[in-house]
Amino acid sequence: MGRNTRKRRTPLAAKAIAASAALALGGGGLIWANFYASAHESNNQAWGGNQTKAATAQVATISCPDVGQKLMHVPYSARQGVATELANLDKQITEAYTRLASTRNAQASDPSFVQNAIVGPLKDKRTATIDRIRIDIQRVGGSFNNALSQLAACTTQAANQTTAGGQQNNGGQQQNNGGQQQGNNNGGQQQGNNGGQGGDGPAAADFVDITKVAPNVQGKPQNSGNASTGTFITRCGVNANQNHNSDNVIVAPGVTNGAHHVHDYVGNQKVNAFSSNQTFLQGGTSCQNRNDLSAYYWPVIREQDGTQEKDANADGGGKDLNVGKILVAQQAQIKYVGNPSSKVVAMPQFLRIITGDAKAFVNGTANANAHWSCTGFENKVQLTTQYPICPQGSKVVRSFAFQSCWDGVNIDSANHRTHVAFADPASGVCPNGFKAIPQLTMRLVYNVPQPVVQADGTVKNAYAVDGFPEELHKPITDHDDFISVTNGGLANRIANCINNGQKCA
Template identity: 40%
Template sequence: MHGIGVRCSLSGWIVGVAVLSLTLMLAGCGTPGTSEHSGHSGVAPVNYIDIGQVAVVPPAPVVRPDGSTGTWRINCGRNERGLYNSDNLVASPGVAGGAHHFHDYVGNVSTNAFSTDQSLAAADTTCPDDDRSTYYWPVLREPGPGGAAQHDNSADGNMGRILVPASVLLEFRGSPVSSVVEMPRFMRATTGNPHGFSTGGVNTEHVQWTCSGARDRITKEYPRCAPGQQVVRIFDMPSCWNGTTTDSADHRTHLVFPDSSGACRSGTFPVPQLHMEIAYSVTPDSDYTIDSFPEEQHSPVSDHADFVNVMPDSLMDTVVSCINSGQHCGS
């Protein structure tokens, strides 16, 4: 800065100091309770927030007399096998490495960009009751070496130690306003947007991060949890089906979210809603981030998850009966 001042006029030097001061002041400003850290990839800063600074979420929609209050839980493990790839069968079918980031998989062990309904139906699974569905989401990483599970992808800025989830909850839920109908086999579903940051928040309304001891506080930023608590990602899938197709050109319009009351719009039908909770034991104050496309800069608003239903029809019938009768069942 001194060298610049020597070469410039006094007035120019004063302007330069003023601009620098303003820049430093703005850099220190931000959302109350948030902090910015350089991600472990060094690509760009990402936001973290103390979970205690997050507002309490409003109550869930009121369940009407005709609502379906049951649940069905299925335990497909937490990817102890270390099943990873950078494909996305739902969003980019037929494109090897189309995600440019790694996904965790539970359920169907064969899922990749070239999977077909037939190959999925014939594959092995980590789920009970012959459920060959595939459930997947971007891996979560911390800075540092990862040994056999490292899977660095430095070309796309995804580096560090992959964290194996401490727990994975898969639960199918009903509708607060009506009974649900059977979800067709091979239905594709997606929630969130892997391009959520670069598109300015499009389709990120259902991005949810929280802590194990503060489930009533939901944020779109990476939460800083109290000592002993786990970081939790929550994924709710859309549940209003068009009644005719298992996929659509944009992979979204065949299965959409209900309105704020929980009701499906005209011409769509409520199917069991898949609710997923992925919990991690994160090192305190570590700059953990999700894998992402390079342009997403590891932003938490780019979080997403995908699902392909490969349950046998008989199992889906059992799930629907359990939910509509108000029971809490599981495999």
């Protein structure tokens, strides 16, 4: 099957993206945040409690082609070197964005400043890094697609431009946002509140009152006679012990702060940039089932209340513009479910899966798989490009449904995507050449203060997911990571439970 088929999302994800994109574009709102002057400017106060405001700026962020997602074939012996260089590309973008955010006065006085001082030098650095990737691949006899060299140039995005979701067909789902984007219908020149993120989002347009959103959740495919209908729940806690780091062992092994944002970890307790398969087997687990050594991890949510978190001056935290109080989920349900069209095969040891895209704001929606909702609304409304404002007594819910089809051979791939795929949303059938595996689903519930979008465009009680700073803390960038590690035949027991239609825990 073609790549588009392999990227096909669950019906819930596809519907949520279309409807949420319509929300963000409806009522005069903007998906792209109107960008504040940086906290580093002398005329801007970095911490303004939970109602930060600052000077306006036209350029919002930097958008660079994602080289890693274009890599289809990297020889195994070159993967470490290539991963290191891909992490260098991420670091270069972050550094360029930080410079963009800290030089607003210079940009205002010199129209060529951004191109000459930021974007141009960034292209030169990226050109050299992509060439090192070519050398790493060719040195071990691999083939390098020279078209990748054309991905060095980056662009800037203004506040009223959009990559993520702007071209989605909304299927008639455009909805009124109940006034939750007030203060943003202004041609991209007036900013909503950034709630303590030092000029890096979220903005008013990133929030919507969920009670004003029309239902957008589709039904699931009908089960066939060969369906695998069981479920297996593993209880691994909520990371109450605050096991955090900003590494990214799947995408950037061996690179400290490869994620540029902080993760919550449950399950395996020895996950960092330098972990190996052997490390995972020795890592211990937070799961009640001691045979479940799998790594389950996701970016933290922070309350934008001006709190100086313990990582306020650290990589992944304040140094990467992720600020505010880290919130611990009140519930973290990890459940494996079956396939509506077939039996499942056991997950292979050390299988890696990333669902969603941490760079979906600039990359677009091809790999986006974020779901935001509220308790009491999950079966009716799922949001992708906005954070929900939940009614009193309701809590914020993040949910994830991972790719559930495996190529039967590889535990990872060069771009960490093509070895797994989503089943067809209408039938549940896997692409040709792929096998159904237990689908990992996760549900995270948070108690957050209710955000309030005020008449002047500020947001009181804002919250946001950690991310790469150039992604402006957009909800569409939410993602989840998983490495399957089991002992004692657990992988087979999970598959058998699901295939036999049982409810196991």
